[in-house]
């Protein structure tokens with residue numbers, strides 16, 4: 001099933017319509033009457049459809065709009081499709097933050113399926129940190145018993161005690177990237193351990209999570225597991241109630257990263273580059289939460 005979440009970002013720039021008329025690679029057409037004008041403000045928006053599988057072609061539609069003397073000034077814009085290496089975006093971002101870490105560990109928190117393990121592995125490689133998955137450590141502690149079996153044989157309370165113990169042990173070390181279990185945030189004692197490092201909340205829309213989890217199956221995630229059909233809707237419903245219970249706890253994290261917005265920003269940057277806007281605009285746009293009004297010189 002297609003995820004119904006889309007990400008939309010906007011920026012505004014001043015551009016010279018005359019230059020675009022002469023630029024064969026530009027994909028924005030202006031109404032002829034405008035070409036004599038020096039510069040006009042244009043609003044560019046990027047709408048990105050998320051996909052279930054990382055590192056595949058993502059579809060982005062980009063639109064430029066503006067009006068001049070109450071008439072639409074743009075007659076045509078073009079949708080833009082491109083492949084984009086999501087892992088590369090993440091790597092670049094990791095390199096940016098490295099100097100500020102001073103060896104402190106990173107704890108990734110977020111709902112099941114938010115990408116803590118996937119992102120954590122990439123992050124640890126770039127930072128040359130060791131990677132640990134707290135679920136795997138709990139499994140090791142219980143003689144290789146899977147999380148699903150631990151829940152079934154010993155109950156959730158037992159699992160949570162082991163999880164807390166694992167986080168305590170990890171908090172004694174530095175230079176780690178830790179992918180925590182989605183429910184680790186609910187015990188205040190776990191925050192005491194995670195606050196020894198930097199905690200980052202991977203915040204992904206629930207619909208995208210449900211799509212990812214339904215794609216791989218719910219067997220390994222006991223809190224979501226069900227035997228019936230319609231895995232997507234059942235998973236979404238359960239995730240929504242867990243979200244209600246946990247959202248405040250996730251907000252204890254030092255930083256919140258919305259990956260969908262990050263990718264959409266990167267696309268916007270690509271598009272703006274394609275149109276040969278000055279590079280600094282793209283630079284300013286990337287990784288800013290609230291997009292500012294930016295003007296080219």
Ligand SMILES: Nc1ncnc2c1ncn2[C@@H]1O[C@H](COP(=O)(O)OP(=O)(O)O)[C@@H](O)[C@H]1O
Pocket residue numbers: 051052053054086110111112113114115116117118119179212213216259
């Ligand atoms: N950015 C992403 N876009 C799409 N799918 C992703 C992304 N990150 C992870 N996934 C997929 O989602 C599923 C869960 O990812 P995982 O890293 O195990 O999440 P978590 O550790 O938070 O439970 C995996 O199948 C993974 O391939």
Ligand SMILES: O=C(O)C1=C[C@@H](OP(=O)(O)O)[C@@H](O)[C@H](O)C1
Pocket residue numbers: 110111112113116135147180181182183184220221222223
């Ligand atoms: O959200 C939760 O309570 C849980 C998340 C799981 O980890 P992931 O977030 O890695 O799936 C795992 O710890 C256990 O199934 C419970």
